[in-house]
Amino acid sequence: MLIPSPVIRFAAVGQSFGKNDGSAVVAIDGVTFDIGRHEFVAVLGPSGCGKSTLLRLIAGLIRPSRGRVEIYGVPVTEPRDEIGIVFQRPTLLPWFDVIGNVTFPMRHKFGRVTDGERARARDLLALVGLSDFAGKRIDELSGGMQQRVAIARALLLDPDILLMDEPFSALDALTRDEMSLELLRIWTERPKTVLFITHSIPEAVLLADRIIVMTPRPGRVAEIIEVPLPRPRSMTTLADPAFNITANHIREQLFVRPAA
């Protein structure tokens, strides 16, 4: 039987950045993992563990100093069409209305937006629950709504891979839980390979199939954890004993080990 090549593969990847004083900072070191098709993987770790560096390596925005980053078995040397990104801040464009922001990747890449794309953008707005907001100004939307628009924008070019860089960390706690479940619903309707960066343990456990736990300075993989929770997940998942067992296990990884 043929073993399918992973969608994303990190093989002993290290990344160093030069500082102004001439010295180099090692952001991540010896990072190795595979991500399979339509898998939802969370990268969890404290600040300074190089989580965002992982994301930028996959996006092709930076090249690895050591090791190999591959997508579908091909080394990443530049940004590729299969990738959509959602950032920590929505970073929408205030000079476009909501629909204009969703179609922006098309306009920006090809210089124009066809009627077909505009219809696709409306479908995506319906998918993220903003059908009635197509013509609204950006500053008329709440933070959670703006991040929904950013998700729709990332999905416009129908990427296979969705990279999310702490997308809900700027939202209030209630909106954050709501958005997590919304993301799971969207992911069920439009299956993608998702790499979700976060520093929230409950968020990672609730969302992911697997969690890559990282330790800081330099960022290394401490452990890769399979989340033993059934799908579909909901608010009741939070009450599942396996949820707390997994969350506690990660906490030990992050806080107990350095002291030992």
Place this chain on the structure above:
Amino acid sequence: MSAPQLEIPSARGFWQLTALLDRFAPAATFVGLIFAWEAVTRLFSIPSFLLPAPSAILASALDLPWTVWLGHLWATLRVALAGYAAAIAISIPLAVALTTSRFLSRTLYPILIVIQSTPIVAIAPIIVVTLGASDLPRIVITFLITFFPIVVTTSTGMLATPEELIELSRSLRAPRIREITHIRLPYAVPYIFSALKIATTLAVIGAVVAEFVAAERGLGFLIMFSTSFFKIPQAFAGLVVLVALTLVLFRLCGAAQRWLVPWSLPRSEL
């Protein structure tokens, strides 16, 4: 029992009065100031060559036929607008060049700093000698006084673009020029309009400075001419027209922003 009923209307009346005061306070202050000015000049019999009364200023303004006023106004406005337009046309592409090319930034920026550090009033006579007696030297002087804030503010706006948007652009592998036209320049629009508002004032200053050096028409010339004949009320009348002109240009700039790029204003200002 009836006491609260008596109190409530009077409280409401108090708040209505406060709201009314708040609304008309700016205009009332202004009118009050003019009356105080008139009163002081009469009370202390201040000679009109020291401080003319508002009534004397108005009378001297009416002495000149309105066609003469219009001629002076048009001469100044023409130069101010041409210098302003030239400043916009040159400053914004210059800001784009400075923010996108490290080489241009390193070579052009020091020159701009030198030009900005030169007292334009001091080189104005030289410019007039070099460029001759026409509108051209006056427009050049206006341009030199006006352009620098537009360059700096536009550059600041373009550099304030969030890094994520630039990464989004790169991840889409969009043509590099669109990073500027689709993201950086639109992002700078609120900055550009604040600069353009300040620049309206500078453009009028530039035109007046140029007229002080060499002109036979214009509001700056009128003020110079009036003072040299001790017609101080007439000089003040010229000043009032200049202030009014600057205010109108400033307001027009704000109106243009509201009309052309309403998104660049907070919703409360729409």
